[in-house]
Amino acid sequence: MFLKPYFAFAKKSFLGRSAYRFDHFMSILNTCLQIFIFWGIYQALYGGRSEVDGITMTMVSTSFILSMGLKAVFYVDDYFLPSKVWDGSIANEFLRPVSFRGRMLAENIGNAIFNVIFHFLPALLISVLLIGICPPESAGMTVCFLFSTILGYGVLWTISFAVQAAAFWAINIWSLATLKDVLINIFSGTMIPLWFMPEWIYEALKITPFPYIYFTPVQIYLGQLSYTEIAQQCMLQLIWILLIYLLGTLLFKKGQKKLVVQGG
Amino acid sequence: MIIFENVSKFILNSVSIHVPQGETVGLIGASGAGKTTFLKLACGLLKPSNGRIYTMGLKPALEQKELCRGLGVLFADIPVLQKEDTVVGNFELLRSIYQINKDRFDQDYHELSDRLGFVLLSDRPVRDLSLGQRRRVEIGAALIHRPGLLLLDEPTAGLDENAKQAFYELIRERRREGLTTILTSHDMEEISKLCSRIALLDQGKHLYYGTEEQIKKRFTPMDTMQLEVEGRLPDLEDLPLVRYTVDENRLSLSYDSNCVTAAEIVKLVVQQTVIKKMKIRKPELADVIVRLKTNDKAENLSVDHEERE
Known part of the structure; x- marks a missing residue:
């Protein structure tokens, strides 16, 4: 069964995470703290009003609780490929009868599953009990939310993959990875829900991949999109996944060719 | 198993070699001669600038994924193991990657680790x-999926004598089962013990490919014979000796084994006198490398000299 090695990679990374319990508890605490800080800020900004421009405080709370929870789940190690390029072990990966990109994805999925169970759900539970969030709009919307969340993860993963592939030409990708994180934090709606962005920025962001990572699933959860719009948004998520994956693959193949032709 | 046809890459220049299945080939040559480049070309980690390579019937740089299922590799400069994982964890991962049957894996892991x-x-x-310790584990990792072809770059660097002997024994056993191995080493004793054929590279050029005996004859044909005689000293002027020294009743002879054999010398000596003691020293494989380096230096010096003039 050709998927067997990838299950092994995912399992290994899942079990690897469970070995670091202190790190894991600190991550839950960190997410909860971030959520409470943002809740405090938005409480102050709302100043006792029940809504601003039709957006209620509960909708905002739901948006950042879900976004930050998903952010904890969507952790992708931006240094997985670069570390292998820099220490030379990438060559060894090319000599294995498995796809290296498949391995990257499998290990990240193993991580994500761990994060869902031991990070997202506890942080969500604490936040729901102490702050409260809107219930899902309907069972159908919940299914669509889950589907769109997986696609959102795909968008984030492919962006990270493309950034990592730059390591074939760079001795350090820290600046590139940081720039990517900043852009995602600001333009994906994690810190500031995109409803509060100026109209022109909001419109401009629609032609970037960033809103499709967290904001689209959150909008679906809140029932702000019709089923037709959901289909369109999911299609756009898929298109972004394909486009960025192609870009990342192009860089990866060029990098691989560089190794094979120039020897490093 | 491996065919190189006029292959050039980096320092390697028009190298042609054919390695049949079941052979253990030692790649020798001074540092920088192109040994590691040869291995990387054979497994597809490098693409030749010129020429053609076939490894197990495949073009390695283009069909790497098909090739690597039957390939075991170990390079001095490429980490093989996941540092954070345990030894057995690394092997379990290899079991999944190569989809090795659990019983066979358990049996092989037990044997290799032991x-x-x-x-x-x-x-x-x-x-x-x-x-x-890491080297031992890496050798085990290269063998765990029972590859048909093993490419090893300095495999015994850092190994103690026991581990070296165990490694030699394993390679010999696997060879009987059909394993083809190409290894590089600076330890000529190791090459002598292990390899059925030797490929000699010098500054990227393929100087020789064949058995150890032949390589020694070609590049260091000078044998030496120490004789202690009783009675009069023999007259050896008719023999094509390269060097001949006498110290009382002891003779020291250097001769080109391509021109005169030890038997011919001894025959002539016993016709004239009685031999008390005799010692013949055949050149070692290491002498080939030393001689090549010496020739190289001499050539470089003469070039420098000519340039100055």
Whole structure:
């Protein structure tokens, strides 16, 4: 069964995470703290009003609780490929009868599953009990939310993959990875829900991949999109996944060719 | 198993070699001669600038994924193991990657860990292992999926004598089962013990490919014979000796084994006198490298000299 090695990679990374319990508890605490800080800020900004421009405080709370929870789940190690390029072990990966990109994805999925169970759900539970969030709009919307969340993860993963592939030409990708994180934090709606962005920025962001990572699933959860719009948004998520994956693959193949032709 | 046809890459210049299945080939040559480049070309980690390569009937740089299922590799400069994982964890991952049957894996892991001496290291993280311990594990990792072709770059660097012997024994056994191995080493004794054929590279040029005896004859044909005689000293002027020294009743002869044999010398000596003691020294494989280096230096010096003039 050709998927067997990838299950092994995912399992290994899942079990690897469970070995670091202190790190894991600190991550839950960190997410909860971030959520409470943002809740405090938005409480102050709302100043006792029940809504601003039709957006209620509960909708905002739901948006950042879900976004930050998903952010904890969507952790992708931006240094997985670069570390292998820099220490030379990438060559060894090319000599294995498995796809290296498949391995990257499998290990990240193993991580994500761990994060869902031991990070997202506890942080969500604490936040729901102490702050409260809107219930899902309907069972159908919940299914669509889950589907769109997986696609959102795909968008984030492919962006990270493309950034990592730059390591074939760079001795350090820290600046590139940081720039990517900043852009995602600001333009994906994690810190500031995109409803509060100026109209022109909001419109401009629609032609970037960033809103499709967290904001689209959150909008679906809140029932702000019709089923037709959901289909369109999911299609756009898929298109972004394909486009960025192609870009990342192009860089990866060029990098691989560089190794094979120039020897490093 | 491996065919190189006029292959050029980096320092390698128009190298042609054919390695049949079941052979153990030692790649020798001074540092920088192109040995590692040869191995990387054979497994597809490098693409030739010129010429053609076939490894197990495949073009390695283009069909790497098909090739690597039957390939075991170990390079001096490429980490093989996951440092954070335990030794057994690394092997379990290899079991999944190569989809090895559980029973066969258990049997092979037990055998390899026992013979290469890492059975007690199984639960230790790789990052805690010493260089020699890690090397043993890496050799085991290269063999665990029972490859048909093994490419090893300095495999015994850092190994103690016991581990070296275990490694030689394993390679010999696997050879009987059909394993083809190409290895590089600066340890000529190791090459002599292990390899059925030797490929000699010098500054990227393929100087020789064949058996050890032939290579020694071609590049260091000078044998030496020490004789202690009783009675009068023999007259050896008719023999094509290169060097002939006398110290009382002891003779020291150097001769080109391509021109005159030890038997011919001895025959002539016993016709004239009585031999008390005799010692013949055949050149070692290491002498080939030393001689090549010396020739190289001499050539460089003469070039420098000519340039100055």
